[in-house]
Amino acid sequence: MTDVLRERVPxxxxVLGNEKGGSGKTTTAMHVIAYLLQSGFRVGSIDLDGRQRSLTRYVENRKAWAE
Ligand SMILES: Nc1ncnc2c1ncn2[C@@H]1O[C@H](COP(=O)(O)OP(=O)(O)OP(=O)(O)O)[C@@H](O)[C@H]1O
Ligand SMILES: [Mg+2]
Structure with missing residues (x-):
């Protein structure tokens, strides 16, 4: 996708959710985020699991590793 087209995409x-624990929500979110970033999109993530914070810690760990 060209930059011009990407700018026009709203x-x-x-939302990734499931009532069942351990069903792969965080893992799926991680892959979706990585794919969209690799495709050149800007991505913001909100980790609604404030107790485990798995997605937040994944992002933090990747950032630390990259640095
Ligand atoms: N497609 C898949 N195939 C095999 N294993 C998977 C797959 N997706 C996730 N897993 C594994 O299943 C486990 C649970 O995944 P994950 O933590 O993403 O689930 P979750 O729904 O976010 O869990 P929680 O409800 O605790 O937040 C992890 O060990 C993960 O590596
Ligand atoms: Mg999770």
């Missing part, structure tokens, strides 16, 4: 909200 913001999307993707």
């Amino acid at each position: 913001a999307h909200v993707i």
Whole structure:
């Protein structure tokens, strides 16, 4: 996708949820985020699991490793 086309794509909200614990929500979010970033999109993530913070810690760990 060209930069011009990408600028015209409106913001999307993707919600990953499931009532079942351990069903792969965080893992799926991680892959979706990585794919979109690799495709050149800007991505903001909100980790609604404030107790485990798995996605937040994944992002923090990747950032620390990259630095
Ligand atoms: N497609 C998959 N195939 C095999 N294993 C997977 C797959 N997706 C996730 N897993 C594994 O399943 C486990 C649970 O995944 P994950 O932590 O993403 O689930 P979750 O729904 O976010 O869990 P929680 O409810 O605790 O937040 C992890 O060990 C993960 O590596
Ligand atoms: Mg999770």
